[in-house]
Amino acid sequence: MSQFWSPIVQTLTPYVPGEQPKLPGLIKLNTNENPYPPSPAVTAAMHTVTADSLRLYPDPDAAELKKTLAAYHDVQPDEIFVGNGSDEVLAFAFMALLKHSEPLLFADITYSFYPVYCKLFGIDYVEVPLNSAMEIDTADYEDRACGGIIFPNPNAPTGIPLPLAAIEALLIKQPNAVVVVDEAYVDFGGETAIPFINKYPNLLVIRTFSKSRSLAGLRVGFAMGHVKLIEALERVKNSFNSYPMDRLALAGAVASYGDEAYFQKTNAAIIDSREQMTAALEKLGFTVLPSAANFIFARHESYAAEQLAAGLRERAIIVRHFKHPRINQYLRISIGNPDECKMLIQTLTLLT
Numbered sequence: 001m002s003q004f005w006s007p008i009v010q011t012l013t014p015y016v017p018g019e020q021p022k023l024p025g026l027i028k029l030n031t032n033e034n035p036y037p038p039s040p041a042v043t044a045a046m047h048t049v050t051a052d053s054l055r056l057y058p059d060p061d062a063a064e065l066k067k068t069l070a071a072y073h074d075v076q077p078d079e080i081f082v083g084n085g086s087d088e089v090l091a092f093a094f095m096a097l098l099k100h101s102e103p104l105l106f107a108d109i110t111y112s113f114y115p116v117y118c119k120l121f122g123i124d125y126v127e128v129p130l131n132s133a134m135e136i137d138t139a140d141y142e143d144r145a146c147g148g149i150i151f152p153n154p155n156a157p158t159g160i161p162l163p164l165a166a167i168e169a170l171l172i173k174q175p176n177a178v179v180v181v182d183e184a185y186v187d188f189g190g191e192t193a194i195p196f197i198n199k200y201p202n203l204l205v206i207r208t209f210s211k212s213r214s215l216a217g218l219r220v221g222f223a224m225g226h227v228k229l230i231e232a233l234e235r236v237k238n239s240f241n242s243y244p245m246d247r248l249a250l251a252g253a254v255a256s257y258g259d260e261a262y263f264q265k266t267n268a269a270i271i272d273s274r275e276q277m278t279a280a281l282e283k284l285g286f287t288v289l290p291s292a293a294n295f296i297f298a299r300h301e302s303y304a305a306e307q308l309a310a311g312l313r314e315r316a317i318i319v320r321h322f323k324h325p326r327i328n329q330y331l332r333i334s335i336g337n338p339d340e341c342k343m344l345i346q347t348l349t350l351l352t
């Protein structure tokens, strides 16, 4: 029945997320979820949502959540936009902020949703190669005509962070381009660009609750930037769906920010496991890129990544392997809990 499809739908090749296992007992290290549950305060707050309140629409402005985020991140509530996961917030940013007269710039190795959105919204783009150390070199973006720039910091799937000085130089060199910094993984060791928001009206910082806040299942993301950028996102949202966040997600998200000790404890545990896993993989002969994220990107000189991924899968461990020729020798492995990390290392010891 594809004769009913619009011409643009015929050309789309959507992003395919990693395998979502149906079988219990699989060790799932393929989509960078948090191995720990969210703070108990989150589920407690969600239980306080009454049946009667669910009869009513949620707050279209998400005022309580914006107030909570603003206080924590030291910005104003009208410098915040919230949505259903950062993928949705990114989509609104692509729709609302990118100039169509010039291409969007992003790295050749980066979050694979960026080219998908470009195709969906008809935005030209240029993929700028990572340097030989697999880093984003912001100098490559500074002097090019562009309709915007986007990168994760730390980058995905490499995990390599960018220093703030490089981001600031880019904001100064490209004052007419919106620079979107996708900080999905920043809490695991990156440096946030949020303090630049008051200084550079072309900066949009995007965050998610899916990684460091263990809430991938709740779908909460947000953006912070100059009020004029936020106004553009709100205009698009309000032309699309006035109520993007449901009452349960709003309650859970606010409660997550109320348990700072839990947030610090789980992040520290993940960082500690990452360092131990890096050392163990290096002992097995892997080269591991320096990660500031909740995953690592590693290659082995003697074993093909595709075969290793298949060997792990046969032994009930799922990791990510990419087909892109520049990175098809790498495995991307999410940091699990200590038992999962141990199983991964034991299994790779058998396979190498």
Ligand code: PMP
Pocket (backbone or CB within 6 Å): 084, 085, 086, 087, 088, 111, 152, 156, 182, 184, 207, 208, 209, 210, 216, 220, 221
């Ligand atoms: N940005 C990056 C770099 C990511 O890796 C992801 C998760 N895959 C997202 C954004 C989207 O996260 P979510 O929609 O769960 O907030």
